Amino acid sequence: MALNLSAFQARLEREGLHVFSVRVVQHGEAVGAENFAGADDIRRLQHSVSKSFTSMAVGLALEEGRLDLDTRIGDVFPEAGSDRASCASEALDPAQIRLIDLLRMSSGHDTPPLTYEERAVLEEPDWVKHYLSRPLDRPPGELFTYSSGDTYMISAMLEAVTGQTVKDYLVPRLFEPMGIDDVRWDTCPLGRTLGCTGLYLTTEELSRFGEFLLRRGVWKGRRLVSAAWIDLATSKQVATPEDGGDWGAGYGYQFWRCTHGAYRADGMYGQFCIVLPERDAVVAINSQEENMQGILNAVWEEIYPQL
Incomplete structure (x- = not known):
């Protein structure tokens, strides 16, 4: 009807x-x-609808055994240790943030990194380095704070463990089977799929x-x-x-x-x-x-x- x-x-x-x-x-x-x-x-910019597509990439990577929900940022980017914020305790070290904390946006920032406004003026091209330089206000996992930076970090972790950008990873696994061709998904200065935004549909x-x-x-x-x-x-x-x-x-x-x-x-x-x-x-x-x-x-x- x-x-x-x-x-x-x-x-x-x-x-x-x-x-x-x-x-x-x-x-x-x-x-x-x-x-x-x-x-x-x-096709129009989907803004944060993009985040939900990034979530699908996580589900696939978990099934393939490339990540688990307790994987920490520092497990994937151990070389970034020297770039981390000065932390009052290990519990407030951004490298201790788990994938599950990023997924549910409970990373521990009161003012989240990599907002739209911050990305527009950010001079540091390595956004992982910038994210890890921002101190936590509380231990991860306690409270929800909406954060596009958390989703960008999910995208960065996925690329690190799969060897592909999130867009390229999803093309044969999700987009092509659904008949969504010639996908446009914007990237950061280092070429990572934004994850948090940038998808056009x-x-x-x-x-x-x-x-x-x-x-x-x-x-x-x-x-x-x-x-x-x-x-x-x-x-x-x-x-x-x-x-x-x-x-x-x-x-x-x-x-x-x-x-x-x-x-x-x-x-x-x-x-x-x-x-x-x-x-x-x-x-x-x-x-x-x-x-x-x-x-x-x-x-x-x-x-x-x-x-």
Whole structure:
């Protein structure tokens, strides 16, 4: 049954929400797709949706035995010891941060390294060295602090143990099987896949990723990532600050939990891949909008009831 997206569109217009396109898939079929204000469904920067793709690379590397969740940054980059921050104790040594701490963004920084603003002016080309030069404010694993720098370090660790950038590692394992060709994923000054941002996708391609997640790692009958990893990555692994909205429902391994029993990959300015297991549905959205909760509210109130 096709969805009526007119109320959703009217809501966007009434609230001034700048959404380019939406695509809804249910029971494996597209039930609604719309481009707004003359926009085409072209590839757009996905911002932090990229993090969730990096999470898939972690799941594959774990299955291949290249890493485990307790692997520490210092295990992978032992030569970086001389670049580490001056630490009050070993517990506050950034090299002691484990992969699991990076995945759930509990690395121990109050002010995370490698923010968008910091990356724009950073003169040090080796971002691993810069990350390790920043002291921790508390032992890793205690509290959630959103950090793109944590995801960059995941990307750097993956490249170190696989010998490939995250993009190149995922091309034959994820992108090509899903029919996503000529992948663009931006890099740091040393050529590492950013991991935390930089991936470009259409809304339709984003909906494919959502369908793959909904099927717990299977695309068109072919298993690409283990169901166990999808379940771990998309379940609540750490509490997030209560905000009364969809950013207070907890965080997984580079995925946000949502209200309505859902989870999502999301990116700055309203890139969303929302997976609704209870409704066997996916909602993919590309936007240029700071009021991201407003877009999610429109999904919950204008699209969700129809599913």
